[in-house]
Amino acid sequence: MPSLLEVRDLEVKFALxxxxxxxxxxxxFQLDPGERMGLVGESGAGKSxxxxxxxxxxxxxxxxxxxxIHFEGKEISAYPPDKMRKxxxxxxxxxxxxxxxxxxxxxxxxxxxxxxxxxxxxxxKSQARAIALEKLKLVQMPSPEKRLAxxxxxxxxxxxxxxxxxxxxxxxxxxxxxxxxxTALDVTIQAEIMDLLQELCENEKMGLMLITHDLGVxxxxxxxxxxxxxxKIIEYGPTETVVHHPxxxxxxxxxGSIPGSIEPGKDLKQIPGMxxxxxxxxxxxxxxxxxxxxxxxxxQQTPVLEEKQNGIMAACHxx
Amino acid sequence: xxTNHTPLLRVxxxxxxxxxxxxxxxxxxxxxxxxxxxxxxxxxxNVSLFVNKGETLxxxxxxxxxxxxxxxxxxxLYRPNAGKIFYDGQRIDTLTHEQWLPxxxxxxxxxxxxxxxxxxxxxxxxTLEEPLRFHxxxxxxxxxxxxxAYVMEQVGVDPAWIAxxxxxxxxxxxxxxxxxxxxxxxxxFIVADEPVSALDVSIQAQILNLLMDLREKHDLTYLFITHxxxxxxxxxxxxxxxxxxxxxxLASANDLFNEPRHPYTRALxxxxxxxxxxxxxxxxxxxxxxxxxxxxSGCVFHNRCVFARDRCKKExxxxxxxxxxxxxxxxxxxxxxxxx
Numbered sequence: 001m002p003s004l005l006e007v008r009d010l011e012v013k014f015a016l017x018x019x020x021x022x023x024x025x026x027x028x029f030q031l032d033p034g035e036r037m038g039l040v041g042e043s044g045a046g047k048s049x050x051x052x053x054x055x056x057x058x059x060x061x062x063x064x065x066x067x068x069i070h071f072e073g074k075e076i077s078a079y080p081p082d083k084m085r086k087x088x089x090x091x092x093x094x095x096x097x098x099x100x101x102x103x104x105x106x107x108x109x110x111x112x113x114x115x116x117x118x119x120x121x122x123x124x125k126s127q128a129r130a131i132a133l134e135k136l137k138l139v140q141m142p143s144p145e146k147r148l149a150x151x152x153x154x155x156x157x158x159x160x161x162x163x164x165x166x167x168x169x170x171x172x173x174x175x176x177x178x179x180x181x182x183t184a185l186d187v188t189i190q191a192e193i194m195d196l197l198q199e200l201c202e203n204e205k206m207g208l209m210l211i212t213h214d215l216g217v218x219x220x221x222x223x224x225x226x227x228x229x230x231x232k233i234i235e236y237g238p239t240e241t242v243v244h245h246p247x248x249x250x251x252x253x254x255x256g257s258i259p260g261s262i263e264p265g266k267d268l269k270q271i272p273g274m275x276x277x278x279x280x281x282x283x284x285x286x287x288x289x290x291x292x293x294x295x296x297x298x299x300q301q302t303p304v305l306e307e308k309q310n311g312i313m314a315a316c317h318x319x
Numbered sequence: 320x321x322t323n324h325t326p327l328l329r330v331x332x333x334x335x336x337x338x339x340x341x342x343x344x345x346x347x348x349x350x351x352x353x354x355x356x357x358x359x360x361x362x363x364x365n366v367s368l369f370v371n372k373g374e375t376l377x378x379x380x381x382x383x384x385x386x387x388x389x390x391x392x393x394x395x396l397y398r399p400n401a402g403k404i405f406y407d408g409q410r411i412d413t414l415t416h417e418q419w420l421p422x423x424x425x426x427x428x429x430x431x432x433x434x435x436x437x438x439x440x441x442x443x444x445x446t447l448e449e450p451l452r453f454h455x456x457x458x459x460x461x462x463x464x465x466x467x468a469y470v471m472e473q474v475g476v477d478p479a480w481i482a483x484x485x486x487x488x489x490x491x492x493x494x495x496x497x498x499x500x501x502x503x504x505x506x507x508f509i510v511a512d513e514p515v516s517a518l519d520v521s522i523q524a525q526i527l528n529l530l531m532d533l534r535e536k537h538d539l540t541y542l543f544i545t546h547x548x549x550x551x552x553x554x555x556x557x558x559x560x561x562x563x564x565x566x567x568x569l570a571s572a573n574d575l576f577n578e579p580r581h582p583y584t585r586a587l588x589x590x591x592x593x594x595x596x597x598x599x600x601x602x603x604x605x606x607x608x609x610x611x612x613x614x615x616s617g618c619v620f621h622n623r624c625v626f627a628r629d630r631c632k633k634e635x636x637x638x639x640x641x642x643x644x645x646x647x648x649x650x651x652x653x654x655x656x657x658x659x
C-alpha cells in the first residue's frame with residue numbers, strides 16, 4: 001500500500017543575488033494514515049521550510065529544485081496554484097505557532113470558520129455553521145455556540161489555538177502539519193493541546209507532522225522522529241528508540257543538553273559551537289566542526305542516511 | 320517567615336498593582352447612573368519570600384502570574400504599593416535614587432531577549448564600560464579595558480571581539496555579553512529573567528552551564544525567573560511557585576519536584592513533557608486562568624481546583640510552614656483533606 005505522504009529526495013533552494021543557497025538538502029520520509037511523526041531540530045535547521053514545501057507554500061525567491069512529494073499516490077510538488085488550493089487547507093491543513101497571527105482580528109470566529117468551509121465545499125451557510133459547531137465540540141471548546149459570535153481578542157491563547165485546530169479540521173483533512181503549535185503557550189495549556197491532537201489523530205485516522213524544537217513534546221506524542229541539522233535529516237527512526245538509543249552524535253548531544261536528562265546541578269552535556277548558517281555549510285558532514293568523533297573522512301565525504309541499528313537510520317561515518 | 324541567619328534578600332508581603340483605567344472618559348460607566356470606575360491589574364499580591372546567600376531561588380509560574388513584576392519590584396524598577404523589601408538586612412524599597420546607587424552595583428539583572436536588551440549602536444566595549452565608568456568615575460581607561468577583557472573571558476566571548484556590535488554575534492553569544500554586563504560590577508545578587516528562553520536547546524545548555532560555573536566562581540546568589548520547569552529543577556536550590564500574583568508554594572527543589580503539595584504545583588509539574596517517558600496522565604485543570612483584574616475571592620486558585628471546598632471560596636489561605644520546611648498556602652494541605 002502506498003503511503004499517505006511520501007517525500008523523496010526533496011531539495012529547496014533560495015535564489016539570492018550571491019547565488020543559490022540550499023535550505024533543504026535531499027530530505028526523504030513518509031507518513032501513513034493515523035501516524036504521528038515529529039520533525040525536530042534547532043532554529044534554522046529547515047524544519048518549517050520542509051513543512052511549507054509539502055503544501056507548496058515556499059514563496060519567492062525560494063523554489064523546490066529537486067525531488068518529489070507524493071500525496072495519496074499523486075505527485076503534488078509541481079501542481080499549479082489552483083489545483084494546489086484544493087489540497088491545501090482541505091486534504092492537508094497546517095497549524096502555525098502564533099494563534100493571534102493566524103486569526104483575522106476583525107472578523108468573528110464563526111465568519112472565519114464558515115468562510116473556510118465555503119471555500120472548499122459547495123454548501124449553504126447554515127450547513128457550514130453546523131459543521132463549524134461540530135468541530136468546535138470536537139476540540140472540546142467550552143460553550144461553542146457563544147464562540148462563533150466572538151472575536152479572536154476575546155479569547156485566551158489556549159482557546160485561540162483550539163479554534164485554529166478546529167478550523168484546520170473543518171474539511172476533514174488526511175494530514176495536519178503542526179508547526180510549533182504550542183511554543184507560544186503555557187505548559188498546562190500545551191499538555192491539553194497535545195492531548196487533543198493525539199486523540200484526534202487516533203480517532204479520525206489523521207496523519208500528524210509535528211514540527212518542533214521541543215524533544216520532550218515529540219517524545220510523548222509521536223511514533224517516529226526525524227532529526228534535522230543544517231537542511232538534512234541526520235537521524236530517522238521510531239521515537240522510543242531514537243530517544244533512548246540515539247545514534248547520531250548531534251542527537252546524542254541534543255538529548256544530553258536538555259535539563260532533566262541528567263541529575264540536577266550537574267553540568268549539562270553541551271555541544272560546542274553553533275549550527276552553521278546556510279551560506280557557510282562546512283564540507284563533508286555539516287556537523288563535523290562540532291563533533292567529538294569527527295575524523296578525516298567527515299570533512300571530505302558527506303555521509304548518507306543509512307540503516308544503523310534497531311531500525312534507526314542515521315547519517316554518520318563514525319557509527 | 321523566620322530563618323536563623325539574615326537572608327540576603329527578604330521580601331515581605333509585597334503588593335504591586337497597576338492602574339490601567341486610562342483617562343477620565345475611559346473611566347466613565349453608565350450602569351445604574353453615571354460614575355467613575357478604576358481598573359487595576361493586581362500583578363503581585365502579598366508575596367513573601369527570602370533568598371539565602373549563595374543559593375538559587377527560582378520563581379516559576381505561567382505567563383501573567385506576576386513573576387517578572389516581582390523581579391522588577393525587588394530591583395527597585397517599580398515601587399511596591401505595600402510591603403517591605405530587605406537586602407542584607409537593610410530596607411531598600413523606600414530608598415531615594417541616590418541611596419539606591421550602591422545597591423545597583425550589588426544587584427544586577429539579566430534579561431530574556433539578547434536581541435532587545437543590547438543597544439545595537441554600541442560596541443561590546445561601550446556596553447560593558449558604561450556601568451563601570453558610571454560607578455567608578457576614577458577608573459583609568461586601561462583599568463576599564465582590562466576589566467572588560469577579563470569579564471568577557473569569564474563568559475566565554477573572545478576579548479578580541481571587543482569592538483564589535485551586537486548584530487555580529489549569534490543569540491547565544493549575545494546572551495553571554497548580557498551576562499557579562501551583569502557581572503562587570505562584581506555583583507552579589509543577580510536577577511535573571513528567563514535568560515535561556517529565547518535560545519535553542521544546545522545553546523541553552525551552554526548558557527546554563529556558564530551561569531552555574533559563574534555562581535561558584537564569583538559566589539553569586541541568583542533569583543531565577545522562568546516558566547521552564549525542567550530548567551528550574553536543574554539549577555535551583557529552592558523554588559517559589561506563583562499563580563495570579565500569589566505565592567502557592569515555596570520549597571526546596573527536591574521536595575517540590577518529588578512531592579509537590581499545592582494542587583496547582585501538582586498540575587503544573589504533571590504537564591511537563593519529559594523526554595523518553597511515555598505520556599503520564601497529566602492533571603487537567605478546570606476552566607481558564609482568570610485575569611488579574613478580577614481576582615477570584617478567597618483562594619485565587621479555587622475556581623480551577625478539583626479539591627476546592629466552601630472555605631476556599633471565602634477565605635484566603637495563609638502561607639503555612641510544613642514540617643519539612645516548605646511553605647504552602649492551601650486550606651486542603653493545612654487541614655489534611657484527601658487530595659489524590
